[in-house]
Amino acid sequence: MAKNLKSTQRREREREEMQERILSAAMRLFISEGYESVTIRRIADEVEYTPGAIYSYFADKDEIVFALCKKAAELLNGLFKPLMLVANPFERLTAIGRVYMQFALEHRSYYDLMFIMSAPAPKMVEEGWDEGFQAFYMLRETVQECMDAGYLPKTDANIAAFAMWSLVHGSVSLFIRQRLHMIPEEQHEVILHGSLGFMMQAMTRHLTNGNGAMNGIAVAAHPSVEAIRGKKKKKS
Amino acid sequence: MAKNLKSTQRREREREEMQERILSAAMRLFISEGYESVTIRRIADEVEYTPGAIYSYFADKDEIVFALCKKAAELLNGLFKPLMLVANPFERLTAIGRVYMQFALEHRSYYDLMFIMSAPAPKMVEEGWDEGFQAFYMLRETVQECMDAGYLPKTDANIAAFAMWSLVHGSVSLFIRQRLHMIPEEQHEVILHGSLGFMMQAMTRHLTNGNGAMNGIAVAAHPSVEAIRGKKKKKS
DNA sequence: TATAATTATTAAACACTGTTCAAAATATGG
DNA sequence: CCATATTTTGAACAGTGTTTAATAATTATA
Missing domain, CATH: 1.10.10.60 (Homeodomain-like)
Structure with missing residues (x-):
């Protein structure tokens, strides 16, 4: 035996x-x-x-689909991890938004699998799935830091982070599921990025001077990711 | 013959x-x-x-599914039409947000059909589908009026309207497709409404006095729909 | 090494899908 | 009443996910 x-x-x-x-x-x-x-x-x-x-x-097909989902999540998390090294929380926030949207548009099927399709949802609920939401935790943490540093008005970071996630998810999923006929096709990408920019601007208007600039950082633009946290923290 | x-x-x-x-x-x-x-x-x-x-x-099943989609759209449009009688554009805007979210949560399957499922999408693209986006046009019109009246900062109304739609669509579709495990279930409805409130507040902070009140209207709250346009316009 | 006990794999079926098409049933026009 | 359209049927086709008894292959024991 x-x-x-x-x-x-x-x-x-x-x-x-x-x-x-x-x-x-x-x-x-x-x-x-x-x-x-x-x-x-x-x-x-x-x-x-x-x-x-x-x-x-x-056990069944959904288990396979969920496994694919996990692989997709690893890819996204891999893109997010280096962003957490960006020292300035507001720079990091804009980078997160940009990278998330880029991921969704470049890997539409992955995004669909992770956040839109209904197939893998039951398995996600049964067994937990923390890995799938690491990205959200990073976002929330960054939003909190932005509030602490005065880049964003101080409110519930959980709700603010969820609002931002909802906006980006909403726009890309409307795009992925072809619900943007009322907008000319050539404007799609512009309006997707535009909606995120609109929100960033709305959230930071109380701090800006009207030129869309604050503290030397171009709001809702694409800052170069130069300031790095961690080892190089004391250097900068 | x-x-x-x-x-x-x-x-x-x-x-x-x-x-x-x-x-x-x-x-x-x-x-x-x-x-x-x-x-x-x-x-x-x-x-x-x-x-x-x-x-x-x-011709095929998708044609039936699309027809159901149209019926669902009629229901939503029926809920929106009376809102357009609200004279104050900002009151109207908050009402639109509230009604849209309420529709999505009360008729999840309809919402899924109209905005999330992939099945009816091809038919939507083939034959146009203006009726399905009347709600968006009403939103955009209202956003424009809000900007004209100074309730919202003047930017591209198309982008602003799309941003608002994206946020609400994003939050309800994450909810409908069960992607909110990282949030305790009893907080779901709170956070859904909270995210919309967060955005309304962000968009109007430049006008508020810190109490969340402006021009006598409670921002991001649930105003009573009393002021009616049209026949009664001159009365009020 | 031969035999017994596990384990892995197959083949075939089951209950479903959406869809097509020749044939039968029904309704219409002269 | 008969010929012409039209509608409806019934059976099949090519798929789907899934189960299960039988077979093949592998491993453990004597």
């Missing part, structure tokens, strides 16, 4: 490798042919298995 | 009646059992026809 330890370890490792192969295949299909091509049978073809075999590695 | 005119008219009328019956059945299923229950076969059962017969009234 005690079984060979080495072989069980190896078998477990092989199981995980197989899970990885399945996920890679799913991801490959997702990237190259879109979500509707991510079917159990297509995945099975890709890994040269039978459809039924997939189910000894994943 | 000249055919009986009366009977062709009647036949056409009967066709439309049948289309209505199909849509009603689809709507009934949609309301009571959700979108996933709106299948051709279930609809056919409901109207006591064969699945194939549906296709002599609608």
Whole structure:
């Protein structure tokens, strides 16, 4: 009954490798042919298995979709992490907004998966999913710092952060789901960035001098990310 | 060849009646059992026809879904129309925000259909869909009036209106698609309304006196809709 | 190494989808 | 009544996710 330890370890490792192969295949299909091509049978073809075999590695399709979701979240978090090194909280805030929107527009399918599609939602609720909201925590932290430093009026940072997230999410998801017919197509990108700029300006108008400049930082513009926190903190 | 005119008219009328019956059945299923229950076969059962017969009234399922979408839009537009009678543009603006959010939360499936689901999008693009965006036009018009009257700082009304729409759409769609796990459930409604209030306050801070009051109107609060435009315009 | 016990994989089915199409039923016009 | 349109059916097609008994492969034991 005690079984060979080495072989069980190896078998477990092989199981995980197989899970990885399945996920890679799913991801490959997702990237190259879109979500509707991510079917159990297509995945099975890709890994040269039978459809039924997939189910000894994943309970159901939603589990696979959720796993793809996690991979997408890793990508986004990877883009956000370096932003946290920006010393000035307001600069960081504008960078966060810019990077988030850029991510959504460059990886529309990922964004759809993470924040719009209904398929992975149940799994997100069942098992928690903190990784998926690291970005929000970074945003909230930055908003709080902006308030502390006087860049933003002092209110509930949670609500302010959520409002900002909502605005960017709202605009990009209306775009992704093709609900912008009342606006000429060539203006789409302009208006997406414009709406974020509008909010940044609205939030900071109490501090600006009318030229859209404050404390030497161009409000709602694209500041160069130069001031770095951490090791170089004392240098600057 | 000249055919009986009366009977062709009647036949056409009967066709439309049948289309209505199909849509009603689809709507009934949609309301009571959700979108996933709106299948051709279930609809056919409901109207006591064969699945194939549906296709002599609608080209494909998306055409039915889009038709449901239009019905939902009529409901929303019906809620918005009376708001346009509110004389004060800023009162009207806050009312629009409140009513829009209330609609989204009370009729989540309708909202999903109109602004989140991908199914009806292709048809929306093919044939135009002005009715679906009347609400936006009303919003934009109101924002413009607010700017003209000095309630809002003068900028591009199109962008400002889109920013406001994005914020509300973003928050309610994150809620509808269950992407708010990082916020305790009992705070959801509070934070949804809070984010809208935050933006209204941000947009009007340049005019307020710190008490959140301006020109006798409580900013970002829920003003009573009393001042009515139109016939009663000269009365007030 | 041969045999027993696990585990992995397959093949086939099930219950669904949306959709098409020839044939049958029905209604209309002469 | 008969020929012509039109409507409706029934059956099929090509998919979907998922389950399950049987088979193949692997591992553990004697």
